[in-house]
Amino acid sequence: MATPLLAPEQIAQLSELVAQYITGMRARYAAASKPLTEEQKRTMAAYFSQELLDQARLLTLAGERVPNPDFYPMLVVMGFTNLPDQSGMAAITFSDVVVSHVPFSDALLFHELAHVEQYRQLHSSLCRTICPWISHRGRLRSNSSGTQCIPTWRRV
Numbered sequence: 001m002a003t004p005l006l007a008p009e010q011i012a013q014l015s016e017l018v019a020q021y022i023t024g025m026r027a028r029y030a031a032a033s034k035p036l037t038e039e040q041k042r043t044m045a046a047y048f049s050q051e052l053l054d055q056a057r058l059l060t061l062a063g064e065r066v067p068n069p070d071f072y073p074m075l076v077v078m079g080f081t082n083l084p085d086q087s088g089m090a091a092i093t094f095s096d097v098v099v100s101h102v103p104f105s106d107a108l109l110f111h112e113l114a115h116v117e118q119y120r121q122l123h124s125s126l127c128r129t130i131c132p133w134i135s136h137r138g139r140l141r142s143n144s145s146g147t148q149c150i151p152t153w154r155r156v
Helices: 008-030 038-044 050-055 072-078 106-137
Strands: 057-060 091-094 097-100 141-143 146-148
Touching (some): 008 091, 008 097, 038 106, 050 106, 097 106
Parallel strands (some): 057 097
Antiparallel strands (some): 091 097
């Protein structure tokens, strides 16, 4: 089945729900997450910036799985049939916090750090283009360094 055609209001609602899920899961797991080990940093140094390696945080769960978003049933009603099962994934990246269901291999760590970089670049792009456009609606907070675009990107 094709992806359902959504109205702009539905897209906005789903975008907000996804952002809330990412922010909530990051907050849920951030306190228990740890920085990369020095060995992990050395192994990944040829591929990622030192800043990313210093900011990324890792957590390997034991006896727990990352839950699917609460809004999945709503998506099914809307006609989505290909929703990813978070509990079946090896790891999931929530901004700068990577939560794994299995021990981190170098390959898995590389893959997930690529997602951390994607979040960083997406945030930068959003803050340059979209955030100034919507900031007049009072939905964004300002601070001494300018507009704080999306709370998902806050560091631990």
